[in-house]
Amino acid sequence: MVSAGKGLKILITNDDGVKSKGISALTEMMKPFGDVTVVAPFEAQSGMSAALTIGKPLRLTELKREKGVKIFACSGTPADCVKMAVNQLFNDGLPDLLVSGINHGSNASIASLYSGTLGAAAEGTVYGIPSIGFSLNSHDPNADLSVVSHFGKIIIEEFLKNPVKPETYLNINFPATTIDKVKGIKFCHQGRGQWIKEFEARTDPYGFKYYWMTGEFFNLENNNNEADHNLVDQNYISIVPHKIDTTDYNELERLESLWNLT
Amino acid sequence: MVSAGKGLKILITNDDGVKSKGISALTEMMKPFGDVTVVAPFEAQSGMSAALTIGKPLRLTELKREKGVKIFACSGTPADCVKMAVNQLFNDGLPDLLVSGINHGSNASIASLYSGTLGAAAEGTVYGIPSIGFSLNSHDPNADLSVVSHFGKIIIEEFLKNPVKPETYLNINFPATTIDKVKGIKFCHQGRGQWIKEFEARTDPYGFKYYWMTGEFFNLENNNNEADHNLVDQNYISIVPHKIDTTDYNELERLESLWNLT
Numbered sequence: 001m002v003s004a005g006k007g008l009k010i011l012i013t014n015d016d017g018v019k020s021k022g023i024s025a026l027t028e029m030m031k032p033f034g035d036v037t038v039v040a041p042f043e044a045q046s047g048m049s050a051a052l053t054i055g056k057p058l059r060l061t062e063l064k065r066e067k068g069v070k071i072f073a074c075s076g077t078p079a080d081c082v083k084m085a086v087n088q089l090f091n092d093g094l095p096d097l098l099v100s101g102i103n104h105g106s107n108a109s110i111a112s113l114y115s116g117t118l119g120a121a122a123e124g125t126v127y128g129i130p131s132i133g134f135s136l137n138s139h140d141p142n143a144d145l146s147v148v149s150h151f152g153k154i155i156i157e158e159f160l161k162n163p164v165k166p167e168t169y170l171n172i173n174f175p176a177t178t179i180d181k182v183k184g185i186k187f188c189h190q191g192r193g194q195w196i197k198e199f200e201a202r203t204d205p206y207g208f209k210y211y212w213m214t215g216e217f218f219n220l221e222n223n224n225n226e227a228d229h230n231l232v233d234q235n236y237i238s239i240v241p242h243k244i245d246t247t248d249y250n251e252l253e254r255l256e257s258l259w260n261l262t
Numbered sequence: 263m264v265s266a267g268k269g270l271k272i273l274i275t276n277d278d279g280v281k282s283k284g285i286s287a288l289t290e291m292m293k294p295f296g297d298v299t300v301v302a303p304f305e306a307q308s309g310m311s312a313a314l315t316i317g318k319p320l321r322l323t324e325l326k327r328e329k330g331v332k333i334f335a336c337s338g339t340p341a342d343c344v345k346m347a348v349n350q351l352f353n354d355g356l357p358d359l360l361v362s363g364i365n366h367g368s369n370a371s372i373a374s375l376y377s378g379t380l381g382a383a384a385e386g387t388v389y390g391i392p393s394i395g396f397s398l399n400s401h402d403p404n405a406d407l408s409v410v411s412h413f414g415k416i417i418i419e420e421f422l423k424n425p426v427k428p429e430t431y432l433n434i435n436f437p438a439t440t441i442d443k444v445k446g447i448k449f450c451h452q453g454r455g456q457w458i459k460e461f462e463a464r465t466d467p468y469g470f471k472y473y474w475m476t477g478e479f480f481n482l483e484n485n486n487n488e489a490d491h492n493l494v495d496q497n498y499i500s501i502v503p504h505k506i507d508t509t510d511y512n513e514l515e516r517l518e519s520l521w522n523l524t
Binding site for chain 1: 306308309310311312313314315316317319320321322339341342345346349350372374375376378381384388389420423424426427430446447448449450451452454456457459460461463464470471472473474475501502503504505506507508509510511513514515516517518520521522523
């Protein structure tokens with residue numbers, strides 16, 4: 001388990017790929033807390049959710065090894081990266097902490113369902129590793145990440161004092177602003193929303209249609225200040241605990257009483 | 263919304279691909295309930311969770327059109343198939359019902375996290391479509407599906423009388439046995455479990471290592487007869503309602519009271 005001390009074994013991954021600015025910033029942020037092992041996708045794996053690679057083999061390549069930091073690239077998804085790390089690199093014991101990100105783009109609201117950043121955090125949680133996803137509300141690959149680096153350290157300190165319970169992980173989203181403009185850090189729920197108008201249809205040079213995924217976010221909880229995406233839009237840092245047991249226990253009881261299954 | 267009448271607009275998808283035996287059996291099972299539109303992946307997409315295809319375009323190909331049944335193949339993931347169907351084929355109104363499967367392989371316990379079958383059901387739920395995933399506890403592509411066809415119809419009838427509430431979908435797993443050996447149908451929770459020993463390492467002809475995902479299921483809830491995977495192993499049909507809002511509200515309150523974020 002995690003503790004407030006230093007010297008932790010830390011696993012870092014992401015979904016934007018091992019060469020992204022976000023994962024470099026996260027590695028720098030985490031170094032003071034212990035030994036860092038990065039295992040991240042060779043290439044961008046955004047929108048991969050908790051997908052696994054089945055039916056084709058994976059590669060694991062060491063890119064760098066220096067005091068306190070080892071960096072590997074994996075040919076698979078973010079969840080594959082976590083599985084590969086745990087099975088191949090942490091044979092002597094699980095990491096004390098998994099941090100995923102810093103994602104270039106918000107993973108608030110329904111984005112949490114599709115997020116590879118959070119798929120990796122969910123996978124860490126399946127193994128019993130305390131896990132956190134960090135995301136910035138900007139898709140700019142060169143975005144200023146100082147808000148995450150600054151407040152992320154404070155959040156990690158709190159996390160080490162009072163970690164999340166087993167089977168739950170944290171999804172933390174940061175506004176794309178400067179440190180002085182952040183209004184606060186708030187625990188909140190996964191906001192309701194969905195994408196609409198999701199495809200742009202085009203015609204290829206041979207006369208056949210093809211479709212690019214695009215889409216607009218549609219806010220289903222416009223005036224709720226407890227919803228993570230609304231808080232981030234107002235320059236708060238949002239923290240949502242997500243469960244890997246997604247059973248709807250109330251609905252289980254309700255349907256059980258209504259359905260005739262004898 | 264769904265109702266007990268016939269004449270429904272039904273969307274069918276899966277993750278084993280449009281040519282699998284499972285989706286053909288599901289199409290036959292659903293035909294008596296209304297007009298069926300199948301939109302399923304060209305190729306197997308097992309383990310894809312709720313992944314989306316970002317950064318490369320998608321294709322949608324009509325394969326068949328006859329009275330009451332239209333079949334399309336999509337080049338993307340199961341969740342892509344649902345998005346494509348809703349955006350391109352159901353412009354005049356959402357489907358009344360989404361059914362995903364019949365998956366060749368159990369999606370009980372932690373398999374629900376990785377399942378493309380359930381990723382599609384989650385995606386349907388995001389749109390507000392009442393959604394169900396059906397899976398058989400056998401990976402045999404030629405498995406006998408009569409247990410699902412027989413009890414699936416009974417379950418659909420109950421579902422139409424008392425549908426699941428919005429933002430929740432059903433994950434239904436069937437034992438791989440004969441109709442007479444089924445002990446019953448039970449509402450239950452997502453069982454606890456994980457995979458271990460997940461990779462088989464090999465060396466390629468050039469001397470480099472590569473890894474096949476394999477793994478053994480490790481049961482974390484061995485003696486719990488309310489856990490879905492244990493019930494399926496005992497020849498029950500399991501029904502788990504899963505939420506798309508995966509916020510851990512209890513943990514939210516607990517951490518909020520403990521963390522010092524002022």
